[in-house]
Amino acid sequence: MKNNYTQRDITYKTAGQFEETRFEKIHNEIFDNSVEASKIVAWEIAELIRTKQKEKKNCVLGLATGSSPIKVYEELVRMHKEENLSFSNVITFNLDEYYPMSRDNKQSYHFFMHQHLFNHIDIHPDNINIPNGTIPFDEINQYCIDYEMKIKNAGGLDFQLLGIGRTGHVGFNEPGSHINSGTRIITLDHITRVDASSDFNGLENVPKRAITMGVSTIMRSKRIVLLAWGQNKAEIIKRTIQGEISSDIPATFLQNHPNATFVLDKSAASLLTRFETPWLVGECIWTKELRSKAIVWLCETTGKPVLKLTDRDYNNNGMSDLLAQEGSAYDLNIKMFNQLQHTITGWPGGKPNHDDSHRPERANPAKKRVIIFSPHPDDDVISMGGTFNRLIKQGHEVHVVYQTSGNIAVTDAEALKFAEVCNDFVGEDNSKINFQNVIDFLNNKNENQIDSLDVRKLKGLIRRRESYAAVRYFGLNNENVHFLDLPFYETGYVKKNPPTEVDVNLVSEIISKIKPHQIFAAGDLADPHGTHEVCLNVIFAALKQLKSKPYMKDCWLWLYRGAWHEWDIHEIDMAVPLSPDEVLAKRHSILFHQSQKDKVMFQGNDLREFWVRAEDRNKNTAKLYNQLGLAEYEAIEAFKKFEY
Template identity: 50%
Template sequence: MSIDFTDSLERVPVRIVDTPAEGARWVARQVADLIRAKAAAGEKCVLGLATGSTPKLLYAELARLHREEGLSFQHVVAFNLDEYYPIEKDALQSYNRFMKTQLFNKVDIDPANCHIPDGEVPKDAIKEHCAAYERKIGDAGGIDLQILGIGQNGHIGFNEPGSSIHSRTRLVNLENSTRMANAYEFEGMSDVPRLALTMGLGTILKAKKIILMGWGSTKAPVVQKAVEERITEQVPASLLQTHDDVQFVVDNLAAAELTRFKSPWLTGDIEWTSKMIKKAVVNMALHLKKPILSLTNNDYNEYGLSDLLVERGDAYEINLQVFYAMRDSITGWPGGKPNAVIPA
């Protein structure tokens, strides 16, 4: 089930789903609908595809749609975002092998239409290889739909923080945080390549439509930055705010830092329940690094809680209400007092 809030501070459309599986099914339907529409018009469907753990469920669902519902990939042309460098094509961790295992070998796509940056190209031929990759995308008519994941540091593809919005397919250095996040694919971080080939941000932003997926609590902080804060090359995913047709699809855990959930009182009128009051006041105290009983009317106003003052009165009274609620939830029994009712 998706959640649609009109009251938010988000600068791009965000679809929130209960589970990654639900999100993957929704994205797969968007991909399938586009493939079928293009085929009906006698046109190729050009897809930009991501790798890593995020799109695995998507590829499994696309394979199911092919197997059980007859979704054909005969008119699909695929361009992958990235590849480690150097790495052999049949290496266990190569994205060439990943795409064959996860999708290409499970559908009827023409191998000649599967394009992946070459991790075996000689270093002195990399610039020409990257330029040729860009030309192939252009010759195919450009990417109709680009699928993305998002790194914990905001990278998309292997475009690390600081990458130019105008960048094209190229060889890049990988940040240690990225190598650490991907170490599970190797025997350890020391075995993760320090370099990679990646489509550039400029290449990605030329796609006609973009869908970015993000699952899990580790992605929550960067999802919030990418969709709510100002555009900056230090958070590459935030540059997607400049695109005319982009959709974020995240699960509840990845959406947890969005203002509509973390601080809903900043997005519009809300019902001030005891639980919501406690959440707002505790968050304010933590943010201001002040004891709850020291919070003032001015603190409430500056933190965006003036509506709470209007509805519930002076800061002193609200502070006491929250303080007593927290005090009454504390027990001296290590495992909790038997039959005790803990206040919300």
């Protein structure tokens, strides 16, 4: 089946053709999601390969690794298998490789490229060039010179695919890299190593150096496409596209490339001025959501609460057309204040026998059946522990559903401790898990070795029992706790399998069994490892299956965010205030997840423990509400209603 993409879909304007705003200095294309965008980029690469074939020329591609290009490679493989796209004339040069790093190491970029692309296409092995992470150190300089000459002798790079790191690196050209830099060995920035630490099971295992193509090597490419997906990349994308050229952010050098395009999803582009504050760029269509966003921004900019904003404040900050449309600052302010006020409720399941016309949740039925979906076995209490507790105390039938086992987030040391205790207590003959085998395995585990089935079982049980303890603290009965152990997660690796109908059906079955009036689910798509996004998409697919069922007409979906990110104030549809005692109760429930305390396996770039992140985030939300002129609360948990 051929794609329906047209030349218009992939014709990116060159820098000279791009009508730059006063903010943006690099041409960029924004897509709804990374899958759609990746297919378009793959199509452009395929067209280039075919054009070169007609001209009987080689096509020289510069390739990147990391999560960003994976869908591009998947589409190229599909086109090879289904559309006879041949790579017989393709020569590739990869951007970088960790040093030292053996080719057969599962974290090597040599392994990555063969896993995702080269093993599945007809490229000649001699045409594959990836920096060698095993070159003796005293031979690296000459090796790098030879790598540069090989690119030059191939005719230069026709197309360079790039990702971008949070430091602004392209390849491994870290901050401080010069525009004239060539292929070389480089010391990795601490942030880059932190971001890679989950793949290496800890920062201490991440190599400190890498071999990388230089900035000048990349800049000589005839065509450059940089990919960026997700909220985590939004800040560096804004600084790269809108900031000044600086070696502090090497990606900004691309502003001077005559044929470079940034391909972004909406989340990665979200902080660009035309999306973040479009009223500063030009006239806007003032939807309710945009109006709310603008007024909250205006309060933050002026340092005023909503009810103190003046006509001059609106006029001086690019919002005169909104003011003209609404009539006066007074009218705008009152509408916004009431809107914010109506999001606040101490009754997340609805307040029985009360007027609900200005409340976020329905009064009826007074006692609701509630499902709280938790991607990992601690997201429920981290993200909405206070609301969870409140729902139980207010008499609702609450069920918590843990979608994955979370076993890979348990350290080997933690698992070994439990195995030794269990072995001392029950002995191997009376246990479903052979704990001595677990102990032997963990004591002799090799680098990058996948956990044995017994080890994974044990790590899953550790998280399961922590979850029981955490919700039991709120008074939830064990029979209302459900573990799905969705199969997509159970790989033993950080990298997961794509979800299947089996995953969707498991979620669908639990919804059908409980027939909820409320579903709470993790909408935290900034999770750096993607499990939250997969779990949410599985829920969406299940809801689509069940939408025609009569009981689903009474079911509302509320999205919470977790340890990584919070809803912006203008996005919040329900704000649940927490008292100091409720904040403390939430902390205690989180601390039952002892395996996730102190040394967290997948902490991302935030070094605070999860309970600290949760408290700080909830207290900050309360502070923002107060600064807008609302009542002062100790903390607030926030939710967004989603129409499915």
